[in-house]
Amino acid sequence: xxxxxxxxxxHGSSDPRxxxxxxxxxxxSLQAIxxxxxxxxxxxxxxxxxxxxxxxxxxxxxxxxLPLFLAAGRHLRQDVPAMLEKLSTEHGIDIExxxxxxxxxxxxxxxxxxxxxxxxxxxxx
Amino acid sequence: xxxxxxxxxxHGSSDPRxxxxxxxxxxxSLQAIxxxxxxxxxxxxxxxxxxxxxxxxxxxxxxxxLPLFLAAGRHLRQDVPAMLEKLSTEHGIDIExxxxxxxxxxxxxxxxxxxxxxxxxxxxx
Numbered sequence: 001x002x003x004x005x006x007x008x009x010x011h012g013s014s015d016p017r018x019x020x021x022x023x024x025x026x027x028x029s030l031q032a033i034x035x036x037x038x039x040x041x042x043x044x045x046x047x048x049x050x051x052x053x054x055x056x057x058x059x060x061x062x063x064x065x066l067p068l069f070l071a072a073g074r075h076l077r078q079d080v081p082a083m084l085e086k087l088s089t090e091h092g093i094d095i096e097x098x099x100x101x102x103x104x105x106x107x108x109x110x111x112x113x114x115x116x117x118x119x120x121x122x123x124x125x
Numbered sequence: 126x127x128x129x130x131x132x133x134x135x136h137g138s139s140d141p142r143x144x145x146x147x148x149x150x151x152x153x154s155l156q157a158i159x160x161x162x163x164x165x166x167x168x169x170x171x172x173x174x175x176x177x178x179x180x181x182x183x184x185x186x187x188x189x190x191l192p193l194f195l196a197a198g199r200h201l202r203q204d205v206p207a208m209l210e211k212l213s214t215e216h217g218i219d220i221e222x223x224x225x226x227x228x229x230x231x232x233x234x235x236x237x238x239x240x241x242x243x244x245x246x247x248x249x250x
Contacts, residue, residue, distance in 0.1 A: 004244075022227075024233060028237040029236055032237050033240060036240070064243065066239075066243060070193060070194075073138050073140055074140070101236055102147075104242075106239055107150055108151070111133075111150060112153040115133070115154045116157065117229075118189065118223050119131060119158065122189060
């Protein structure tokens with residue numbers, strides 16, 4: 001039994017191509033971290049509440065929810081904390097909301113490399 | 126005169142903290158790439174149309190718009206291309222819309238490192 005689980009939280013969309021991109025983005029993390037899963041805030045499956053319920057059924061006692069969001073807006077400041085508080089009480093499970101990925105310096109560095117690669121492709125040196 | 130310019134496109138928000146995160150995310154790119162600037166689709170300043178107008182005034186003939194978005198939804202598939210077509214005609218400037226950063230494999234790898242670092246902090250080895 002794994003006592004702790006990480007859920008990568010994405011917004012969700014009615015467009016399946018949007019979700020495919022998030023599944024690719026989460027791929028390296030899901031492969032590297034046992035039990036890690038993706039969960040959607042709305043519009044897509046599996047939902048955050050489904051994944052929290054599954055964690056509880058699996059006997060997990062603590063969940064870290066790590067948002068695949070570039071920045072914290074209303075969703076991460078209000079909606080998601082309210083959802084998590086309710087789910088935590090409902091399932092008797094500790095849930096911690098981490099900072100969105102975009103607040104980590106590594107993201108800005110990755111973006112710099114992507115922009116430079118793109119410019120090199122446009123204008124070969 | 127720089128003949129080509131890159132604009133990093135963010136969505137925009139009424140929450141100034143949201144924009145601060147994007148300015149930090151764009152920081153390494155803006156420092157490394159002469160002329161690069163951030164532009165917002167809506168709700169925040171400077172707007173995409175202001176930045177395209179400024180590029181035209183500066184004598185730039187081509188702009189690459191690189192979206193600081195994790196995935197392409199309706200905005201990047203419909204709204205932004207329509208805005209760019211109009212701005213391109215209006216200012217007589219070539220504008221290319223690049224893929225969003227989230228479609229680059231480097232992003233998935235960066236996310237993996239961020240998740241692992243976070244788990245290490247939660248559960249020191």
